[in-house]
Amino acid sequence: MPGSGTRVPELPEVETVRDGLARHVLGARVADVTVLRDYSVRRHEGGPVDFAARLRGAVLVAAARRGKYLWLELDHPGEALLAHLGMSGQLLVSDPAADPGAPDHRHLRVRLDLVMPDGAPRRLDFVDQRTFGYLAVVGTVPTPDGAPGGSGSLRAEVPDGVAHVGRDLLDPALDVDAVVRAVRSRRSGIKRALLDQTLTSGVGNIYADEALWRAQVHYDRRCDALRPPQVRAVLDAARTVMTEALAVGGTSFDALYVNVNGESGYFARGLNAYGRAGQPCARCGAEIVREVFMNRSSYLCPVCQPRPRARRSPRAGTAAG
DNA sequence: CATGACGCCTGTCAGC
DNA sequence: TGCTGACAGGCGTCAT
Numbered sequence: 499m500p501g502s503g504t505r506v507p508e509l510p511e512v513e514t515v516r517d518g519l520a521r522h523v524l525g526a527r528v529a530d531v532t533v534l535r536d537y538s539v540r541r542h543e544g545g546p547v548d549f550a551a552r553l554r555g556a557v558l559v560a561a562a563r564r565g566k567y568l569w570l571e572l573d574h575p576g577e578a579l580l581a582h583l584g585m586s587g588q589l590l591v592s593d594p595a596a597d598p599g600a601p602d603h604r605h606l607r608v609r610l611d612l613v614m615p616d617g618a619p620r621r622l623d624f625v626d627q628r629t630f631g632y633l634a635v636v637g638t639v640p641t642p643d644g645a646p647g648g649s650g651s652l653r654a655e656v657p658d659g660v661a662h663v664g665r666d667l668l669d670p671a672l673d674v675d676a677v678v679r680a681v682r683s684r685r686s687g688i689k690r691a692l693l694d695q696t697l698t699s700g701v702g703n704i705y706a707d708e709a710l711w712r713a714q715v716h717y718d719r720r721c722d723a724l725r726p727p728q729v730r731a732v733l734d735a736a737r738t739v740m741t742e743a744l745a746v747g748g749t750s751f752d753a754l755y756v757n758v759n760g761e762s763g764y765f766a767r768g769l770n771a772y773g774r775a776g777q778p779c780a781r782c783g784a785e786i787v788r789e790v791f792m793n794r795s796s797y798l799c800p801v802c803q804p805r806p807r808a809r810r811s812p813r814a815g816t817a818a819g
Numbered sequence: 820c821a822t823g824a825c826g827c828c829t830g831t832c833a834g835c
Numbered sequence: 836t837g838c839t840g841a842c843a844g845g846c847g848t849c850a851t
Contacts, residue, residue, distance in 0.1 A: 506844065537828080541847095566845080585844055586829085605829090628829050630845060686822065695846080703844065793824080794844060 507583040509666055509700030510744035512566050515589055519570065520561040522591045523622055526612035528553045538607035538626060541580070541659070542634035552635040553579065553610065562656075565666045565699025569657050576638050580657045584630025590623040608633055643671075666700035667737040668744075678729045681721050688724060688732060689717035690792060701736050704772045705743070707797050709736035711771035716803045717789075717796050723806070771797040 507515070531550035533539055542549040557573040568589075569578040581589065590603070594611070595618075602609075608624040624633055638655040643665075656663075665672040677698045681691045691697055692706045701709070710717055712735040715728065724732075770780050775788035779799040789796050 508845095582845085584828090584846085626828095628827095628843085630828065684821080690823085693845085795842085 506585050506702055506704065507566065507587065508702040508705050508740070509566060509668065510705075510740050512563055512568055512583060512700075513668070513744055515583070516561050516563040516568050518591065519568075519589065519622075523558050523570070523612060523620060524561060525557065525559075525615045526620055526622075527557045528555060528610055529613050529619075530554065530611040532609040532611075533607075534609070535607040535629065537629055538624065538631070539633055541632045542636075549633070549635055552577070558612075564656060564660055564669070565663050565695055566702070567657070567660045567663060567699075569660075571638070572635075576655075578636060578638050578657045580634045580636050580660070581624070582631050584626065584628065584632070586627040586629075587631030588623075588625040590625055592621045592623070594619050594621045663695050664698045667698055667733060667740065668700070672698065674730070674733065677733060678726050681729050681733075682724065682726065684721035686721060687718040687791070688715060688721055688729075689796065691721050692732070692736065693792070698733070700740065703794055703796075704769070705736060705739055707772045708739045708770060709733075710803060711797075711799060712739060714802045716805050717791055717798060719806050771799065773797060 531553045533546040533550060536546045539546050539549045544552070553572075556577070558570045558579070559573050560571040562569055562571065567580065567582055569580045571578050581587070583589075586605075603623060603625045605625050605627045606623055607626050607629070610622040612620040612622060614620055624631070636657045636659060639658050639661055641654050641656050641661065664677070680697050681688070684691050689706050689710060692701050692709065693703070707717075709732055713728075713732045715724075715732055721729070771786060774786040774797055777786055778784065779786055779802060782799065782801050784799055784801040786797055787800055789798070
């Protein structure tokens with residue numbers, strides 16, 4: 499049911515958040531920091547106290563993203579506030595003066611009290627039910643390929659710890675041919691490669707299934723057995739699906755409210771595969787099925803996405819029969 | 820280096 | 836009613 503269901507943020511959702519932050523908190527100075535849950539800053543090396551100390555007084559000067567990683571550059575050169583939303587993270591911007599009596603969100607983990615350049619107070623809350631997400635203040639390093647790019651900043655720097663993440667499919671500096679080669683050098687199933695954030699980033703379980711459905715490729719097709727045009731078609735499908743979701747989900751940010759859960763792109767545009775077990779395939783009418791792959795659900799059309807012939811020896815697998 | 824399994828977390832829901 | 840286990844699942848870590 500909508501409202502309580504989980505909507506895991508993938509690239510379009512994170513980009514929508516980044517865009518909202520760019521429009522609502524840039525130029526703000528951090529007046530105060532409250533860490534309500536230490537675990538939510540576990541990636542910050544110096545611990546919660548140091549996390550707050552490093553942020554106090556800093557000005558947020560840019561909002562950038564690569565894949566599902568999001569960061570706010572600080573006016574302290576070479577430092578950034580890194581955020582990953584994990585499975586349930588939200589960044590909520592509000593005006594604390596608008597409704598002083600409003601109760602805090604149940605899953606509030608970190609609060610930043612901000613002051614805008616004109617002196618107006620503003621609040622940035624990190625809310626995260628399942629706490630797979632995190633915030634951290636980290637240094638920035640040059641991108642491995644030396645090229646600018648990414649979304650929201652044309653700077654050639656990324657936070658330390660994000661350098662290993664590949665450019666995403668919406669990044670104009672992405673070398674698609676190189677990604678095709680890298681994917682085809684793998685022996686794993688194509689879905690595993692799609693989810694590998696070091697090859698190309700931003701694709702999660704939901705958009706992976708949608709891309710494979712669209713490209714009519716089974717999730718367990720071996721990467722090194724796919725022809726280059728097939729790999730390219732899968733990547734193109736992933737880009738298309740995410741672009742469409744972004745177009746739909748990105749329209750809900752006129753309010754002073756940055757929300758990854760409220761009007762998520764993939765729910766607004768509708769899904770063709772993910773979560774549709776038992777329902778007819780929109781293309782051929784066959785029943786969509788759910789299977790377990792990599793310990794997570796995979797939804798596919800068994801007719802449009804035929805299973806590859808036998809793969810390697812099923813040594814440790816449960817030979818479900 | 821490539822590959823794949825595991826655990827971290829909280830909340831919901833089906834089944835007993 | 837209350838307990839238990841399955842499920843959701845990104846990603847860092849570890850073993851092979």
